Amino acid sequence: MRFGLIMSEVGQGLRRNFSMVVSVVLVTFISLTFVGTAILLQMQINEMKGYWYDRAQVAVYMCTATTDTANCNMTEATDEQKAAVASKLESSELSPLVNEYEFETHEEAYEKYVEFTDSAEADYITPEFLPETFWVNMVDPTQSGVLIETLSGTPGVDEVADQRKYLDPIFDALNAASYTAIGIAALMLVAAVLLIATTIRLSAFSRRRELGIMRLVGASNRFIQTPFILEGVIAGVIGAALAGGATVAVVHFFVQGYLAETMVATSFVGLEEAAVVAPILLAVGIVLAAISANVAISRYLKV
Template sequence: MRFGLIWSEAFSGLRRNASMVISVVLVTFVSLTFVGAAMLMQMQIGTMRAFWQDRAQVQIYLCASGSTAATCTAGAATDEQIQAVEAKLESPALSPLIKEIRFQTSEEAYQDLVDLLGEDEASFLTPEQVSATFWVRLVDPTEADAIVEAFAGAEGIEEVRDQLELLDPLFSALTVATYIAVGIAALMLIAAVLLIATTIRLSAFARRREIGIMRLVGASNRFIQTPFILEGVFAALIGAILASLAVLAGVRFGVEGYLQSRVAFVTTWVGMSEAAVVVPVLLAIGGVLAALSAGFAIRRWLRA
C-alpha cells in the first residue's frame, strides 16, 4: 500500500472541505470538553467522599438544660445517663464498629462555640445550655446507622447525628451536575458522529470521478476507504487535542489557581495528575468514534 499517496489524498480532502472540517473540529472539541469535565467531576466526588468518609463522625448530643426534645423532659442528662451511654458504646455489640470515642463536656462545647462565633455572639448562651457530646469515629463510616439506631430515642439523649448524611445533598448535587454534563456530551458526540459521516460522504461525492478511476485500475476498497477515514480521524483528533488542552487549563487555572484558594472547606481537589488520566481517554474517544463513523459512511457510499 502506498502510504504517501494515501496521506496526500487525505490532506487533499481536508483542504477541499475546510469549512466542514472546522465544524467537525469545533463540535468534537465541545463534546469532548464536556466528557472531560464529567470525568473530572466524578473523580472529584470520589475524592471528596473518600476524604469525608474517613473523617466523618457520629455525634451523640446529650440533653442540656434548655433542650426541648421529648427525651429531655427531665432536664440535663445525669451522670448515670452519661455513664450508660459510654458503657453501651464500649459494649461487645458496638465496640467492634468503633475506632475512637471522645467525650466533650458542655463547658468544652461552649468554649468551642465561643472560639467559632466570638464572645459577643455566644454570650446569649450559658455552658449549661450547650449539649455535652460523644464524638464517635467508626471503623466503617457507612455503618453509622447501627449507632444511630442504638441511641435514638433514649432518655437523656437529645439527638444522634451522622455527619456523613449532612454531605449527601452536596454529593447528590454534584452527581446531578455530572449527569447533565454527560447528557450534553452524549448529544454533542452524536452530532459530531453525524457531522463526520456527512463530511465523508460530501468528500467522496466531490471525488467520485477519482474513485471511479481507482476502481477501474483495480484499487482495493481498503485503499479507497483509508484516505477518507484518515480525514475524519484527523479532524476529530484536532478537536480532541483542543478539548484536552481545555481540560488541562481548567484544572490548572480553574481548580488549582482559583478554587483551592477560595473554597476552604474542601481540602482535596482533582489536580493535573487526574487531568493527565483524562487526556488519553479523550483522544481515544475522538479517534475511535471518528474512525468508526467515517468507515461506516464511506463503506455505505461505495456500495451505493
C-alpha cells in the same frame, strides 16, 4: 507507493474541505471537553466522598433542661447517664467500631456556636441551651447504624445523628451536575459524529470524478475508503488532543492552582487523574471519527 498515494489523497481532501475540517475539530474539541469534565467531576465527587465520609462523625446529643422529647422530658442528663454512654462506647460491643471519641461540654459547644454564628444571635443563647455531645469517629463510617441503634433511647440521650446525612444532599446536587454534563457531552458527541459524516460525504462528492476513475481501474472499496477514514480520524485526533490539553490545563490552573489553595479543607483531583482522562478522550475521538467516517463513505459508495 500505495501508502504515499493514500496520504496524498488525505492531504488533498483536508485542503479542499478545510473549513469543514476546522468545524469538525472544534465540535470534537468541545464535545470531548464536556466528556472529560464529566469524568473529572465524577472523580472529584468520589474523592470528596472518601475525604468527608471518613471524617464524618456520629454525634450523641445529651439531654438538656430545655429538651422536650420523650427520652429527656426537660431534664438535664446526669453525670451518671453521661458516664453510662462513655462506658457503652468503651464496651466490647462498640469499642471495635469506635476509632476515638471526645466529649464536648456546654461551654465548648457555646464557644463553637459564637465562632460560627452572628454575634447578635449569640446574645440570646446561653451555654445551657446547647447540648453536651459525644463526638464519635468510627473505624468504618458505614457501620454508624450499629452505634445509632445501640445508643438511641439510652437514658439521658436526646439524639444520635450521623453527620453523613448532612453531606448526602450536597453530593446528590454534585451528582446531578455530573449527569447534566454527561447529557450535554452525549449530545455534543452526536453532533460531532454527524458533522464528521457530513464532511466525509462532501469530500467524497467533491472528488466523485476521481472516485469514478479509481473504480474503473479496479481500485478496491477499502483502498478508496481509507483516505476518507483517515481524514476523519485526523480531525478527531486533533480535536481530542485539544480536549485532553484543556482538561489537564483546567486541573492544573483552576483545580490545583485555585480551588485547592482557596478551599484547603477538602481533597481535589490532581494531574494524575487528568493524565488518566486525556488518553480516554483521545481513544474516544479516534473511535468515533473512524466509525462515523467509515459508515459515511461506505453508504456513499453504495449509492
